[in-house]
Amino acid sequence: MAGxxxxxxxxxxxxxxxxxxxxDEDELLAQVVPRFAAASGPTPLMLLGPxxxxxxxxxxxxxxxxxxxxxxxxxxxRDDWSGPGDVGAKVVAQNLxxxxxxxxxxxxxxxxxxxxxxxxxxWVLAFTDAVARACADAGVAVLGGDxxxxxxxxxxxxxxxxxxxxxxxxxxxxxxxxxxxxAVAGTLGLSDAGWRLLREGRPEADPxxxxxxxxxxxxxxxxxxxxxxxxxxxxxxxDGLLRxxxxxxRAGGVVLDLDPAPLAGDVARLAxxxxxxDARRAVVEGGEEHSLLATFPTDTTLPEGFRTxxxxxxAGVDGPGVTVAGVHAHGGGWDHFRP
Amino acid sequence: MAGxxxxxxxxxxxxxxxxxxxxDEDELLAQVVPRFAAASGPTPLMLLGPxxxxxxxxxxxxxxxxxxxxxxxxxxxRDDWSGPGDVGAKVVAQNLxxxxxxxxxxxxxxxxxxxxxxxxxxWVLAFTDAVARACADAGVAVLGGDxxxxxxxxxxxxxxxxxxxxxxxxxxxxxxxxxxxxAVAGTLGLSDAGWRLLREGRPEADPxxxxxxxxxxxxxxxxxxxxxxxxxxxxxxxDGLLRxxxxxxRAGGVVLDLDPAPLAGDVARLAxxxxxxDARRAVVEGGEEHSLLATFPTDTTLPEGFRTxxxxxxAGVDGPGVTVAGVHAHGGGWDHFRP
Numbered sequence: 001m002a003g004x005x006x007x008x009x010x011x012x013x014x015x016x017x018x019x020x021x022x023x024d025e026d027e028l029l030a031q032v033v034p035r036f037a038a039a040s041g042p043t044p045l046m047l048l049g050p051x052x053x054x055x056x057x058x059x060x061x062x063x064x065x066x067x068x069x070x071x072x073x074x075x076x077x078r079d080d081w082s083g084p085g086d087v088g089a090k091v092v093a094q095n096l097x098x099x100x101x102x103x104x105x106x107x108x109x110x111x112x113x114x115x116x117x118x119x120x121x122x123w124v125l126a127f128t129d130a131v132a133r134a135c136a137d138a139g140v141a142v143l144g145g146d147x148x149x150x151x152x153x154x155x156x157x158x159x160x161x162x163x164x165x166x167x168x169x170x171x172x173x174x175x176x177x178x179x180x181x182x183a184v185a186g187t188l189g190l191s192d193a194g195w196r197l198l199r200e201g202r203p204e205a206d207p208x209x210x211x212x213x214x215x216x217x218x219x220x221x222x223x224x225x226x227x228x229x230x231x232x233x234x235x236x237x238x239d240g241l242l243r244x245x246x247x248x249x250r251a252g253g254v255v256l257d258l259d260p261a262p263l264a265g266d267v268a269r270l271a272x273x274x275x276x277x278d279a280r281r282a283v284v285e286g287g288e289e290h291s292l293l294a295t296f297p298t299d300t301t302l303p304e305g306f307r308t309x310x311x312x313x314x315a316g317v318d319g320p321g322v323t324v325a326g327v328h329a330h331g332g333g334w335d336h337f338r339p
Numbered sequence: 340m341a342g343x344x345x346x347x348x349x350x351x352x353x354x355x356x357x358x359x360x361x362x363d364e365d366e367l368l369a370q371v372v373p374r375f376a377a378a379s380g381p382t383p384l385m386l387l388g389p390x391x392x393x394x395x396x397x398x399x400x401x402x403x404x405x406x407x408x409x410x411x412x413x414x415x416x417r418d419d420w421s422g423p424g425d426v427g428a429k430v431v432a433q434n435l436x437x438x439x440x441x442x443x444x445x446x447x448x449x450x451x452x453x454x455x456x457x458x459x460x461x462w463v464l465a466f467t468d469a470v471a472r473a474c475a476d477a478g479v480a481v482l483g484g485d486x487x488x489x490x491x492x493x494x495x496x497x498x499x500x501x502x503x504x505x506x507x508x509x510x511x512x513x514x515x516x517x518x519x520x521x522a523v524a525g526t527l528g529l530s531d532a533g534w535r536l537l538r539e540g541r542p543e544a545d546p547x548x549x550x551x552x553x554x555x556x557x558x559x560x561x562x563x564x565x566x567x568x569x570x571x572x573x574x575x576x577x578d579g580l581l582r583x584x585x586x587x588x589r590a591g592g593v594v595l596d597l598d599p600a601p602l603a604g605d606v607a608r609l610a611x612x613x614x615x616x617d618a619r620r621a622v623v624e625g626g627e628e629h630s631l632l633a634t635f636p637t638d639t640t641l642p643e644g645f646r647t648x649x650x651x652x653x654a655g656v657d658g659p660g661v662t663v664a665g666v667h668a669h670g671g672g673w674d675h676f677r678p
Contacts (some may be wrong), residue, residue, distance in 0.1 A: 047402055048509055053437040053574050054406035054502070056509050059398035063386055067393035068449045068499060070487045098392040110407045114453070114495050148409045151492055156453050158485070160407060160499040163393070170387055170395050235392050 020124065021117035025147060028121070032128050036142035039132030045107050045164075046141035055143035057108040057162060065163035065170065067098040073155040081198045084123045086214040087157060088130030095161035096138055097218035097236040097290035103171035103227025104163035106138055106220060111145040112158040119155060127157065138220055168227050175232035176252035176295040182310035183302055185222040185292040187212060188241060188266045192286025193274055206273035218290035225303035226294045234294035240285040242329050244293055245322035249315075256295070257323045258284070258310040284324070359463065360456035364486060367460070371467050375481035378471030384446050384503075385480035394482035396447040396501060404443040404502035404509065408434050412494035420537045423462045425553035426496060427469030434500035435477055436557035436575040436629040442510035442566025443502035445477055445559060450484040451497040458494060466496065477559055507566050514571035515591035515634040521649035522641055524561040524631045526551060527580060527605045531625025532613055545612035557629035564642035565633045573633035579624040581668050583632055584661035588654075595634070596662045597623070597649040623663070 020028065033050055048056035057064075071077060071091050082090070096106040111131055113124065135142050140161075150156070176182075194213025197203050203210040218236060226234055233248045245256040263283055270279035295312055296302060315321075318328045359367065372389055387395035396403075410416060410430050421429070435445040450470055452463065474481050479500075489495070515521075533552025536542050542549040557575060565573055572587045584595040602622055609618035634651055635641060654660075657667045 048511070052509070052511050053440040054404045054443070054500075054509075056441070056504070057403050057405060059401055059403045062398055062401065064396050064398045064403045064501065065393045066396060066447065066449055066482050066499075066501065068451055068483065068485050070451055070453060070485050070497075072453060072487050072489045074490060075488060101392040102395070104393070108405065110405055110499055112407055112409055112497055114409060114411060143405050144407065146407050146409050146497070148411050148495070149414060150411045150495065151413060153490055154493055154495075156487070156489065156493075156495060158409075158451055158453075158497055160405075160449055161393075162403065162405065162501075165395070170391070170393075172387070172391050 018121040019117065020115055020119050020121060020149070023121065028124070028147060031125060035125070035128045036132045039129070039136045043139070043141035046143065049141070050144040057141065057143055059164060061165045061167045063165055065099050065102050065104040065165060066160065067095060068158060068160040069095050069098065070156060070158040082214050084126035085130040088127040089134045089215040091157050091159050092131055092134035093216045093218055094238065094290055095159040096140065096220055097216070099161050099163035100218060100220045100223025101171070101234050101236040101292055102163065102165070103168055103223055103231065103234065104165045105224050106140045106161055106163045108141040108143045108162045109135060110143050110160045112148070113145070114148045114150045114154060114156040116152050116154050117149050118152065166224065171227050171231045171234040171294070173233050173235055173248050174251035176248050176254050176256065176312045177232060178254055178312050178314045179298050180232055180295040180312040181298055181300065181302070181308050182245070182256050182258065182312060183294055183296060183306040183308050184237070185226070185294070185306045186217070186219045186289065187291055188237070188263070188289060189270050189279065189282035189286040191216055191288040192282040193270045193279070196278065196282070197273060206270070209270065209273065213288070216288060216290040219292060219305055222292055222303055222305045226292065226296070226306065229296060229303050230300055231294040231296050234292060237287070237289045237291045237293050239287045241293065242284050242322050248293065248295065249321045253315055253320050255313040255315055255320055255323055256310055257313050257326060260325055262307060262309045357460040358456065359454055359458050359460060359488065362460065367463070367486065370464060374464070374467045375471045378468070378475045382478070382480035385482065388480070389483040396480065396482060398503060400504045400506045402504055404438050404441050404504060405499065406434060406437040407497060407499040408437065409495060409497040421553050423465035424469040427466040428473045428554040430496050430498050431470055431473035432555045432557055433577065433627070433629055434498040435479065435559055436555070438500050438502035439557060439559045439562025440510070440573050440575040440631055441502065441504070442507055442562055442570065442573065443504045444563050445479045445500055445502045447480040447482045447501045448474060449482050449499045451487070452484070453487045453489045453493060453495040455491050455493050456488050457491065505563065510566050510570045510573040510633070511590070512572050512574055512587050513590035515587050515593050515595065515651045516571055517593055517651050517653045518637050519571055519634040519651040520637055520639065520641070520647050521584070521595050521597065521651060522633055522635060522645040522647050523576070524565070524633070524645045525556070525558045525628065526630055527576070527602065527628060528609050528618065528621035528625040530555055530627040531621040532609050532618070535617065535621070536612060545609070548609065548612065552627070555627060555629040558631060558644055561631055561642055561644045565631065565635070565645065568635060568642050569639055570633040570635050573631060576626070576628045576630045576632050578626045580632065581623050581661050587632065587634065588660045592654055592659050594652045594654050594659055594662055595649055596652050596665060599664055601646060601648045
């Protein structure tokens with residue numbers, strides 16, 4: 001059970017397997033809620049925690065950033081590849097990355113679980129612990145959530161993440177201007193590589209890539225740092241560098257021209273496990289990485305953790321979008337991506 | 340089809356039935372997002388709407404109230420009793436009621452749909468229109484959301500609602516003090532009565548009750564009004580007057596003693612359709628009404644729309660909770676409830 005190597009411990013308890021149908025909602029909440037509180041420790045922005053009709057979170061910047069994202073078993077994860085701890089860490093990471101990509105500091109989440117009553121209680125508790133730990137690591141409060149039962153086989157987890165702009169304007173996708181530097185913070189291609197290796201049944205070929213696929217590591221603090229440094233556009237890489245770069249290009253009416261040279265190290269990192277061609281493909285097309293892709297005015301001193309990977313150009317005859325070394329990259333763009 | 344009498348129009352379009360599997364996500368979003376924007380009109384608190392990694396909502400009071408609640412087909416609604424417009428209106432109403440019950444003004448929502456790809460596009464669009472209309476009616480912005488596909492038969496809708504306290508403290512469940520007045524704003528028992536009549540196949544016996552079951556009408560503006568008036572505790576009636584009253588009693592270490600006399604009119608309203616005994620039961624035990632139950636200091640001038648239904652007493656030998664005319668009411672409390 002590859003997913004269980006992650007240390008979630010499902011099924012290891014003594015005695016018969018307990019399922020959600022063995023508990024009523026109050027009994028389950030009595031186990032879940034204290035785990036959130038214990039892990040998160042003092043979260044000074046949480047003015048009122050779970051247990052009332054709603055929670056109250058401080059919004060010191062006078063506004064709140066809000067986003068939501070769901071994972072569905074069988075669509076967004078496979079139980080044999082990802083344990084409950086992986087799912088909990090990932091659903092938090094991808095939501096917090098969306099907040100950070102606005103230049104905001106993530107401050108709180110709400111979490112919803114919709115589950116077949118046959119779901120193991122141990123799964124839910126391991127999921128809960130991972131959510132709590134991911135939030136604690138990021139200084140984020142767990143404000144509350146909802147538990148619902150559903151039909152056989154259903155297991156869906158949703159997070160709504162909130163954040164604070166600390167008085168700054170949000171960094172939108174649309175602000176890139178010709179001459180800006182294109183920069184990225186975080187890894188590229190590891191999640192996609194990990195998914196390929198799991199699919200091919202050889203996760204041992206690159207355990208770190210598999211770990212990133214299971215639990216992405218978005219550089220959350222670099223979102224606000226990029227905003228402070230003057231980032232003109234930003235998003236998190238959820239659908240791949242080319243596709244997400246194209247979004248920034250089209251939103252700003254410009255072209256993001258990526259330079260293969262600074263990405264050669266990312267390709268070399270993955271080539272031993274994937275081969276050169278698939279490594280290139282993973283780096284420029286791989287999604288679910290949740291690294292931060294941003295543009296900055298040309299004379300910006302980039303925050304530590306960002307590296308330059310290209311330049312913003314005016315849109316040419318092919319219109320706005322993304323190019324690699326000047327060549328428009330739609331879909332099969334990785335073909336053009338030869339150092 | 341009782342649910343389709345609600346005017347949702349599912350299945351009435353010409354041509355073959357379109358299903359979610361006939362559209363890609365971008366095509367579906369292109370139909371959904373403008374419906375939210377069109378319905379909500381100017382929502383000055385929405386600083387950045389859907390389309391980026393996250394939305395931005397003003398939080399003028401310096402904090403944000405947050406809650407989330409999910410409805411699952413087959414558990415929280417039946418397609419033959421509730422159409423998509425009913426489900427959209429209800430999931431918004433119950434979430435906004437939770438915000439109002441903190442004394443806050445609802446300001447924004449995020450909405451998530453997890454659906455079998457075989458779901459009719461018309462269902463999703465009618466749901467969308469109802470969510471948009473319910474938000475527009477309440478002056479609430481639709482900030483964004485998520486669409487996910489799931490296994491056969493699955494249809495789940497979730498809303499996260501946000502609100503603003505306008506500089507006030509939240510009204511918690513725990514603040515009731517002996518001597519306070521117990522008051523309610525909104526109807527009692529209609530949703531439960533509507534559900535009974537649908538179950539018994541005679542919705543025509545009380546169409547208004549059925550309408551409230553399908554689309555609750557929480558008195559949202561009275562939440563902030565209660566807070567301004569000095570409410571000491573408040574919640575929305577989601578599990579019935581006795582059960583929710585018991586929550587306020589236990590949270591404050593007091594007893595909420597309900598007076599049958601002012602509830603006689605609520606019982607009389609439902610007696611023609613349900614009979615006297617079931618009408619009493621619906622009034623004190625009926626859930627999903629989402630009216631506001633609050634306590635106020637004894638000399639308060641209640642906001643218009645609230646009516647006094649009891650008094651807060653010190654906890655006696657039976658401990659904190661709820662009584663009816665001085666008699667402790669656990670579970671079968673309706674038996675004691677004779678005017």
